[in-house]
Amino acid sequence: MRIGTTVNGAAQDHEVEPRTLLVQxxxxxxxxxxxxxGCDTSSCGACTVLLDGExxxxxxxxxxxxxxxxxxxxxxxxxxxxxxxVQTAFHENHGLQCGYCxxxxxxxxxxxxDEIPNPTEQDVRLGLEGNLCRCTGYHNIVKSVLAAxxxxxxxx
Amino acid sequence: MIPAAFDYVRAGSAAEAISLIGxxxxxxxxxxxxxxxxxxxxxxxxxxxxLVDLGRVRDLSYVRDAGDHLAIGALTRHxxxxxxxxxxxxxxxxxxxxxxxxxxxxxxxxxxxxSVAHGDPASDLPxxxxxxxxxxxxQGPGGSRSVGANDFxxxxxxxxxxxxxxxxxxxVRKSGAAGFAYEKFNRRAQDWAIVGALAARVNGGTHVAxxxxxxxxxxxxAVENALEQGASATDAAREAAVGTDPPSDLNASTEYxxxxxxxxxxxxxxxx
Ligand SMILES: Cc1cc2nc3c(=O)[nH]c(=O)nc-3n(C[C@H](O)[C@H](O)[C@H](O)COP(=O)(O)OP(=O)(O)OC[C@H]3O[C@@H](n4cnc5c(N)ncnc54)[C@H](O)[C@@H]3O)c2cc1C
Ligand code: FES
Ligand code: FES
Numbered sequence: 214m215r216i217g218t219t220v221n222g223a224a225q226d227h228e229v230e231p232r233t234l235l236v237q238x239x240x241x242x243x244x245x246x247x248x249x250x251g252c253d254t255s256s257c258g259a260c261t262v263l264l265d266g267e268x269x270x271x272x273x274x275x276x277x278x279x280x281x282x283x284x285x286x287x288x289x290x291x292x293x294x295x296x297x298x299v300q301t302a303f304h305e306n307h308g309l310q311c312g313y314c315x316x317x318x319x320x321x322x323x324x325x326x327d328e329i330p331n332p333t334e335q336d337v338r339l340g341l342e343g344n345l346c347r348c349t350g351y352h353n354i355v356k357s358v359l360a361a362x363x364x365x366x367x368x369x
Numbered sequence: 370m371i372p373a374a375f376d377y378v379r380a381g382s383a384a385e386a387i388s389l390i391g392x393x394x395x396x397x398x399x400x401x402x403x404x405x406x407x408x409x410x411x412x413x414x415x416x417x418x419x420l421v422d423l424g425r426v427r428d429l430s431y432v433r434d435a436g437d438h439l440a441i442g443a444l445t446r447h448x449x450x451x452x453x454x455x456x457x458x459x460x461x462x463x464x465x466x467x468x469x470x471x472x473x474x475x476x477x478x479x480x481x482x483x484s485v486a487h488g489d490p491a492s493d494l495p496x497x498x499x500x501x502x503x504x505x506x507x508q509g510p511g512g513s514r515s516v517g518a519n520d521f522x523x524x525x526x527x528x529x530x531x532x533x534x535x536x537x538x539x540x541v542r543k544s545g546a547a548g549f550a551y552e553k554f555n556r557r558a559q560d561w562a563i564v565g566a567l568a569a570r571v572n573g574g575t576h577v578a579x580x581x582x583x584x585x586x587x588x589x590x591a592v593e594n595a596l597e598q599g600a601s602a603t604d605a606a607r608e609a610a611v612g613t614d615p616p617s618d619l620n621a622s623t624e625y626x627x628x629x630x631x632x633x634x635x636x637x638x639x640x641x
Pocket of ligand 1: 472
């Protein structure tokens, strides 16, 4: 079947099987390999992308369900050379170690900050409960998200 | 992991969904948020031949004041429940329980109707709906019928829904902003309850429901009866496992679940 989406602002139009998962569609049809597959069982959040601005696990969604939607992957967050504040905050606060969970963490954090612009530490920890970091760098991840929240509030 | 091949059709309305499922027969399945069905399909524990996607049936997503009760569309997402102002005022328990389902990503996709129709005894919202004596509206090719929560859950992943019936609406009484407690016990924040206990003041009485203590979500009738006869929370909670059939799995043994039910029911009763 034919699936049309807007990924990171650009129109995508591909012929896919109905059983194609959104993550496969993004990585294989669109060629955007920034989105990672971790557990492949809906648990780890490594595959998190934004669907019409909200975080979703792309390993647990069909590409067909995203037909017509706007998707943001990690490749689409920066504005040209200028990083998104959440990306900058992860960089500055050592919010990543091996980096495998990072694309998902960053996008989950963007969605979280959109819903709760002024989060407490508890809000961040709970809001990221669907994202696992095998390197267990949670303290710096939480620190990064809180720092990003502060930057983003300042910019408004 | 990739699901077995299937055909995909998209419904634009409830009526179209029912006619499509009828057309494609027994092996066709509705797809709502996909948060329960797709993981099963990826493991090939479910292999439907056709998926009828309900994602575009937007007019089944609502929380409405219907006078003496609230009406909730089956396709209302957990996210919409946990942020509903109407629920905060008129049925706080449902809003609070929705916020405990899975994680943000799951709540952005999963729906209350999918949660109910799936019939998983480990899920949260069905227990709340059981405690609230909710009514489910089922629509089939021959018209619609209403089934009470008490008669709806039949067995493990088994409900009163016929294969060609669509759950369209959930009706709950107005139970107010407060007067409830949900004790969900799990090891990792995003997980299903190992055991859950919900207590709510409903209609002047106290209703208690249990998660993951048998093949279906259960009412702890023995606890409710003890309370009615004036028992203290501590004494009533001792009856929590009466009539249950808790599973034994990697997370917990039957004995441990029995113990948990008693402790969690006591905590819930003490908190309301
Ligand atoms: C990582 C993860 C964690 C989770 N944690 C929890 C948790 O802690 N607590 C909890 O309660 N749940 C949890 N869930 C499950 C979640 O609540 C699901 O959203 C819910 O069980 C199913 O809703 P859905 O809309 O996704 O339904 P789907 O997966 O689309 O469908 C489920 C079943 O219901 C049928 N169906 C769906 N809608 C209808 C309808 N309107 N009429 C008739 N049949 C219908 C489908 O055919 C299918 O058989 C979790 C899921 C994941 C992936
Ligand atoms: S790869 Fe999707 S949740 Fe782990
Ligand atoms: S940085 Fe390695 S998994 Fe999180």
